[in-house]
Amino acid sequence: xxxxxxxxxxxxxGFKIGEKIHSGGMATLWRVTKPGIDVPIVxxxxxxxxxxxxxxxxGFEMEMMILPRLSGVHVPKFYAVGDFARQPYLVMEYIQxxxxxxxxxxxxxxxxxxxxxxxxxxxxxxxxxRQNVLHLDIKPSNIMLRESGEAALIDFGLSRHLLLPxxxxxEFRVPMGTGPYIAPEQIMKNRSDPRSDIxxxxxxxxxxxxxxxxxxxxxxxxxxxxxxxxxxxxxxxxNPQIPPALQEIILRCLEVDxxxxxxxxxxxxxxxxxxxxxxxxxxxxxxxxxxxxxxxRRWFASLGAEGGPQQPRSAQNNLAPIIMVAVDLSDDxxxxxxxLRTNVKRILATMPGVRIACVNVLKLNRLTINYTLDESGxxxxxxxxxELKEWGRPLGLSQERITFHVIEHMDxxxxxxxxxxxxxxxxxxxGARTTTTLRRLLGSTASQVVAEAPCTVTVVRAPVTxxxxxxxxxxEEARADSP
Amino acid sequence: xxxxxLSDIHGNREALDACLAHTERRKxxxxxxxxxxxxxxxxxxxxxxxxxxxMEKGALCILGNHDEAAARGxxxxxxxxxxxxxxxxxxxxxxxxxxxxxxxxxxxxxxDRLYVHSEASAPLAWAYVTDVATAERSMRATSHRITFCGHxxxxxxxxxxxQRPPILFVPQARTPIPLIGNRKWLAVQGxxxxxxxxxPLAAYTxxxxxxxxxxxxxxxxxxxxxxxxxxxxxxxxxxxxRLFIGR
Numbered sequence: 001x002x003x004x005x006x007x008x009x010x011x012x013x014g015f016k017i018g019e020k021i022h023s024g025g026m027a028t029l030w031r032v033t034k035p036g037i038d039v040p041i042v043x044x045x046x047x048x049x050x051x052x053x054x055x056x057x058x059g060f061e062m063e064m065m066i067l068p069r070l071s072g073v074h075v076p077k078f079y080a081v082g083d084f085a086r087q088p089y090l091v092m093e094y095i096q097x098x099x100x101x102x103x104x105x106x107x108x109x110x111x112x113x114x115x116x117x118x119x120x121x122x123x124x125x126x127x128x129x130r131q132n133v134l135h136l137d138i139k140p141s142n143i144m145l146r147e148s149g150e151a152a153l154i155d156f157g158l159s160r161h162l163l164l165p166x167x168x169x170x171e172f173r174v175p176m177g178t179g180p181y182i183a184p185e186q187i188m189k190n191r192s193d194p195r196s197d198i199x200x201x202x203x204x205x206x207x208x209x210x211x212x213x214x215x216x217x218x219x220x221x222x223x224x225x226x227x228x229x230x231x232x233x234x235x236x237x238x239n240p241q242i243p244p245a246l247q248e249i250i251l252r253c254l255e256v257d258x259x260x261x262x263x264x265x266x267x268x269x270x271x272x273x274x275x276x277x278x279x280x281x282x283x284x285x286x287x288x289x290x291x292x293x294x295x296x297r298r299w300f301a302s303l304g305a306e307g308g309p310q311q312p313r314s315a316q317n318n319l320a321p322i323i324m325v326a327v328d329l330s331d332d333x334x335x336x337x338x339x340l341r342t343n344v345k346r347i348l349a350t351m352p353g354v355r356i357a358c359v360n361v362l363k364l365n366r367l368t369i370n371y372t373l374d375e376s377g378x379x380x381x382x383x384x385x386x387e388l389k390e391w392g393r394p395l396g397l398s399q400e401r402i403t404f405h406v407i408e409h410m411d412x413x414x415x416x417x418x419x420x421x422x423x424x425x426x427x428x429x430x431g432a433r434t435t436t437t438l439r440r441l442l443g444s445t446a447s448q449v450v451a452e453a454p455c456t457v458t459v460v461r462a463p464v465t466x467x468x469x470x471x472x473x474x475x476e477e478a479r480a481d482s483p
Numbered sequence: 484x485x486x487x488x489l490s491d492i493h494g495n496r497e498a499l500d501a502c503l504a505h506t507e508r509r510k511x512x513x514x515x516x517x518x519x520x521x522x523x524x525x526x527x528x529x530x531x532x533x534x535x536x537x538m539e540k541g542a543l544c545i546l547g548n549h550d551e552a553a554a555r556g557x558x559x560x561x562x563x564x565x566x567x568x569x570x571x572x573x574x575x576x577x578x579x580x581x582x583x584x585x586x587x588x589x590x591x592x593x594x595d596r597l598y599v600h601s602e603a604s605a606p607l608a609w610a611y612v613t614d615v616a617t618a619e620r621s622m623r624a625t626s627h628r629i630t631f632c633g634h635x636x637x638x639x640x641x642x643x644x645x646q647r648p649p650i651l652f653v654p655q656a657r658t659p660i661p662l663i664g665n666r667k668w669l670a671v672q673g674x675x676x677x678x679x680x681x682x683p684l685a686a687y688t689x690x691x692x693x694x695x696x697x698x699x700x701x702x703x704x705x706x707x708x709x710x711x712x713x714x715x716x717x718x719x720x721x722x723x724x725r726l727f728i729g730r
Contacts, residue, residue, distance in 0.1 A: 054644065054647075057644075061665060061666070064663050064664060065661050084663075163655055164652075164661070165650065165652035165659040165660065167664070167666075288508055
């Protein structure tokens with residue numbers, strides 16, 4: 001394959017080729033311009049090859065298949081694709097901002113910064129997985145931080161679209177990924193588990209927080225496998241500044257068994273956004289890696305176990321949603337409390353991986369300054385939290401599955417909608433008073449949440465008349481992209 | 484151009500009508516019938532008429548093994564049920580319809596595409612594409628970038644790089660698949676009139692030559708009505724029963 005068509009100064013399909021800005025083992029990048037496109041764009045073409053390295057070609061085919069199907073702020077915007085018949089290329093947005101690679105020099109970063117970066121990358125993964133794509137090569141050099149703050153993922157050469165053919169399946173004689181970051185199941189040749197991206201993000205967070213790669217830089221395939229039986233040194237042992245919650249989050253991402261990791265990037269993003277609420281287990285305080293005896297036992301158990309192509313696991317993971325329950329604790333809403341719990345229980349009965357986030361809004365008066373204490377000097381916020389926990393107690397859920405949040409805001413509807421957006425909530429349960437003409441005219445918190453939330457909203461009502469058999473829930477699909 | 488591929492209608496009027504209505508909603512510009520218009524189902528006359536009508540408006544049609552057998556009345560290679568249905572079909576079709584079937588071409592080439600009923604290596608042998616080995620035999624036998632075939636009643640999509648064995652992808656309905664890159668593709672259609680992939684919905688595909696995307700579609704139809712006609716025609720009962728379970 002040659003690049004005769006691609007030279008600075010020449011024009012291909014209307015794209016004027018400018019400066020070559022990158023020439024690597026896999027691909028070459030040029031800045032290009034085209035009348036009508038007034039944002040910076042680049043053209044990417046597979047590297048010039050002496051031999052016929054199929055992996056480079058197939059990786060490029062994979063990117064040609066996936067990038068045009070992605071949208072949103074967390075990926076480069078796609079402009080054009082050129083086929084193999086003449087000259088394969090992709091034209092995409094040139095993302096202005098910083099590569100996460102540049103942050104490595106400053107590692108170890110302060111834990112707050114690691115948490116904030118982790119939340120941004122997890123949010124990008126939420127968006128990617130919702131488009132049925134697994135990245136499968138998450139590492140610092142494949143993550144850009146836009147000037148606007150969002151993380152954008154680049155390079156989809158090893159990625160997998162779960163509804164499209166996996167062109168790399170045939171190339172699967174060796175594990176594909178980047179040594180320090182590759183997930184155990186990828187080493188075992190499984191390219192269809194969304195939780196592989198969570199593992200690689202865990203490696204990244206570990207590295208940023210400690211300046212040490214949890215599994216070093218493996219040089220051989222045999223040393224890649226070490227991570228299957230040897231746990232990493234707990235990050236707090238390397239950097240005591242790391243709070244237990246961050247160690248908990250990192251080590252949960254790095255679990256060898258995908259079932260022990262976060263079920264979805266949304267759940268990881270949730271804990272990174274609310275680290276003080278992250279449920280802590282033994283992982284949080286661990287100070288030693290697993291014993292040699294345990295490593296030997298796991299090494300022995302791993303012999304002969306090898307995956308191969310698997311049926312893709314749904315990237316949506318419909319059984320592990322985040323459900324937000326908006327609980328209004330005011331006295332006149334008390335008749336609804338049981339009804340709300342009943343609806344939560346129905347969801348719990350069918351979805352074992354569900355996480356419940358109980359949210360109450362402490363409405364602020366814009367004139368009040370010292371809002372945290374009531375007339376008799378009690379802390380209103382703490383009192384609310386206690387009441388909210390009491391509301392949730394009859395559900396009987398362990399702390400990994402339920403969290404409680406009191407948000408202070410002047411507008412309860414706006415607070416609830418923002419919370420649902422920020423935390424990638426899959427469904428909102430919200431109580432509503434019995435509808436009256438006046439409420440219909442003035443609008444209610446519930447109706448605003450129904451109209452503006454980014455997900456499914458279930459409105460729960462208390463029975464209208466006593467004695468009647470009533471199913472008092474309206475479900476409204478507020479999600480624009482529902483299939 | 485958006486080309487709809489319909490294969491293995493097998494005399495199933497309800498399934499054909501449902502699929503044709505679907506192709507209109509999906510804005511297909513032209514139709515390609517990949518063979519086996521008749522056999523098994525109770526409406527061979529209607530199906531042949533409808534296909535001939537479509538061909539007057541530019542549709543293409545390929546010969547299938549059941550079309551050949553029904554046209555010539557030669558059913559030696561068939562199993563008992565198929566033979567019973569084909570004998571009935573032979574007697575139901577008039578001479579004109581039989582001549583139409585007999586004159587259908589074995590294969591059609593169009594740009595970088597090959598249309599054939601069974602597979603490309605030996606179309607007259609009516610071999611089945613059921614796995615990677617049989618797919619490879621077909622894909623090596625043609626230089627066309629994409630082969631469209633039917634015959635096995637199970638939707639499958641194979642893709643193959645030069646010097647590599649093909650890879651099977653079991654397509655899901657509705658997601659358009661880009662047939663990109665440095666490789667050949669073999670698109671095996673599901674059946675319109677007698678699906679056998681344990682999904683009773685009628686199957687067909689649309690290929691968009693502009694976007695280079697192939698969409699596999701599944702269309703619900705009135706199975707009850709198609710089954711009742713099979714009973715009414717005293718065709719083997721199993722031919723009606725299997726429609727409900729897609730086997």
